[in-house]
Amino acid sequence: MRITGVELIPIRLPLVEPFIISYGTFPDVESVLVRLETDDGTTGWGEGTPDPHVTGETFGGVLETLRLLAPTLLGRDPLDRTALISDLDRRISGNPTAKAAIDIALHDLVGRATGLPVWALLGGRSRTHLTISRVVSMKTPSEMAADAVAHVGAGFNTVKLKIGDANDVALDIRRVAAVREAVGPDIAIKIDVNQGWRTPGIAIQGARGVAPYLPAYVEQPVDWRDLEGLAEVRRMAGVPIMADEAIHDAHDALRAVSLRACDLINIKLMKSGGLLGSLTLNAIAETAGYTCQVGTMVESSIASAAGLHLALALANVHTVEMGGPLMLAEDIGGLSDYYAGEMVRVPAGPGLGIEPNERAIERFAGQRIWIH
Numbered sequence: 001m002r003i004t005g006v007e008l009i010p011i012r013l014p015l016v017e018p019f020i021i022s023y024g025t026f027p028d029v030e031s032v033l034v035r036l037e038t039d040d041g042t043t044g045w046g047e048g049t050p051d052p053h054v055t056g057e058t059f060g061g062v063l064e065t066l067r068l069l070a071p072t073l074l075g076r077d078p079l080d081r082t083a084l085i086s087d088l089d090r091r092i093s094g095n096p097t098a099k100a101a102i103d104i105a106l107h108d109l110v111g112r113a114t115g116l117p118v119w120a121l122l123g124g125r126s127r128t129h130l131t132i133s134r135v136v137s138m139k140t141p142s143e144m145a146a147d148a149v150a151h152v153g154a155g156f157n158t159v160k161l162k163i164g165d166a167n168d169v170a171l172d173i174r175r176v177a178a179v180r181e182a183v184g185p186d187i188a189i190k191i192d193v194n195q196g197w198r199t200p201g202i203a204i205q206g207a208r209g210v211a212p213y214l215p216a217y218v219e220q221p222v223d224w225r226d227l228e229g230l231a232e233v234r235r236m237a238g239v240p241i242m243a244d245e246a247i248h249d250a251h252d253a254l255r256a257v258s259l260r261a262c263d264l265i266n267i268k269l270m271k272s273g274g275l276l277g278s279l280t281l282n283a284i285a286e287t288a289g290y291t292c293q294v295g296t297m298v299e300s301s302i303a304s305a306a307g308l309h310l311a312l313a314l315a316n317v318h319t320v321e322m323g324g325p326l327m328l329a330e331d332i333g334g335l336s337d338y339y340a341g342e343m344v345r346v347p348a349g350p351g352l353g354i355e356p357n358e359r360a361i362e363r364f365a366g367q368r369i370w371i372h
Helices: 059-073 078-091 096-114 141-153 169-183 200-213 227-237 250-259 275-287 301-313 358-364
Strands: 003-021 024-038 043-048 134-136 158-162 188-192 241-243 264-267 291-294 317-320 369-371
Touching: 003 059, 003 358, 024 059, 024 096, 043 096, 043 301, 059 078, 059 096, 059 369, 078 096, 078 275, 096 275, 096 301, 134 141, 141 158, 141 169, 158 169, 169 188, 169 200, 200 227, 227 241, 227 250, 250 275, 264 275, 275 291, 275 301, 291 301, 301 317
Parallel strands: 134 158, 158 188, 241 264, 264 291, 291 317
Antiparallel strands: 003 024, 003 369, 024 043
């Protein structure tokens, strides 16, 4: 079996409502889909969803990187996926989102060719089902409280609050307090600052301020480049600290654990270059005694399914946030059918277990690029 063609499909998908975090407001999701085709007609789908604030990659940049890398796949056997993915790193440094799109497509293709689900390709299943949390955008305290109550009413026992105003930490604390008062003591609350508090001094003040409301963790409170500052916050905050933007790959993970900079690590396919990179990152975390979360850039059904397969395979993953399909007004796959409240089933078919909807892709796609 040989790869005979690569199709690149830029898409823009609308959200149910704007997604608001500390560094911006996003009305839609921009992704680049990758479709691999082999000489026997087998196909595999991948997705790269960039966030320039996290990896430095833009929508256009991911597309151009994929145009550069796609020809190197032609004529290769997809069963040699580990060698293929290693070749990508030798050809170009960084660019993990573009590489993730190819990595996911290769795993989907190999799964379809062998009849195995992606979780089996990753080593097997560590549990029978997954639960996810729902995110609450950064708004006024009363609006965030209302959104959290709505999510709890829809069957979620964990909500994740987006905050991070370095100029008004007191407002951030009121946001958390309002949600805790609204949902009561039995609902888990996770806090994501998205680097918004910037410096250790402000972050320690903010973390101590939200501590009485018993957050499960405070995520990435300082600038991603400041691992030493993150370690200082961890020592002083009095709440568990999760690293997200600060840890992209195995090198970052090694440095973070050596500094004892956090308590938990958020793995995202778009940061780590895909599924194989995520396995390496998790292995380092697990060896050092750190549990992990599988997070999302708010992706469509394709990358979201890949994240769910990863979470199902890794016993060291304790929390999952692959809720992208629930946030999209329209999707290009049917993964949302697998969600019921906080419970989510992982598609059981070969590969990712989902079939992208070509009609939906046509509606939301830009100019498609075929490389063969």
